[in-house]
């Protein structure tokens with residue numbers, strides 16, 4: 001008698017796993033401003049680690065309507081996918097043990113510890129040094145300042161463009177997750193898509209420089225994908241307001257018009273504090 005054939009589990013995408021899997025809370029991430037739960041999802045023999053941020057655990061903010069941060073995180077993922085750069089880990093809106101919230105694939109740091117030191121640094125003097133771009137001077141205590149720099153890295157450059165598109169109000173160093181596979185992921189996109197200019201980021205190193213051709217191409221594609229009645233516009237309509245979608249289209253159009261990386265508007269603190 002031959003051994004019964006084992007049927008391998010059907011392959012599922014991370015998106016499907018996150019959306020349909022059974023969600024189990026394993027712990028809480030400390031030092032987060034909102035409730036951030038470390039979880040596992042299991043579905044048809046597959047499992048993965050993820051974060052679950054229930055809407056009920058969102059801290060109210062003066063400049064964003066209450067209970068909308070989870071949707072903004074999913075909208076940021078949609079835009080990252082639409083630009084084709086895969087910078088935001090798969091993120092879905094779903095129900096969980098503490099009610100509706102966002103669920104995002106957990107990204108393991110190569111050695112288990114997040115380390116942004118290859119991406120960000122504080123240096124003495126006025127020159128960023130080869131391979132680095134200057135952001136600005138930061139107060140480092142004892143009446144001293146140091147030059148904040150970030151790596152001249154194409155992944156960060158794409159992220160600078162994505163942040164300008166999604167109007168990210170809080171791009172800190174801790175939100176950059178270099179993964180074991182050499183990719184760079186970006187997280188924490190709750191304060192995005194405001195209709196007013198809120199761009200606050202560390203990634204000002206290319207401010208005013210011409211956008212690379214790959215960014216222009218991605219923006220042209222995105223502009224077409226955002227047309228009224230498109231599938232992407234339909235999905236975004238479930239996540240952010242019509243005024244916010246119009247402002248998004250306007251930001252994309254403006255980047256295409258200038259063909260340059262965004263510069264600080266001067267109306268809003270341009271660098272988050274603390275930067276890391």
Ligand SMILES: Nc1ncnc2c1ncn2[C@@H]1O[C@H](COP(=O)(O)OP(=O)(O)O)[C@@H](O)[C@H]1O
Nearest residue numbers: 029032033034036051104105106107174187188
């Ligand atoms: N997808 C993820 N993969 C790995 N770590 C994550 C992920 N999402 C969040 N974290 C960890 O949880 C912390 C808090 O998450 P964050 O998105 O910053 O929450 P908050 O909304 O409270 O600012 C992060 O600094 C990071 O250490």
Ligand SMILES: [Mg+2]
Nearest residue numbers: 032033175188
């Ligand atoms: Mg955070």
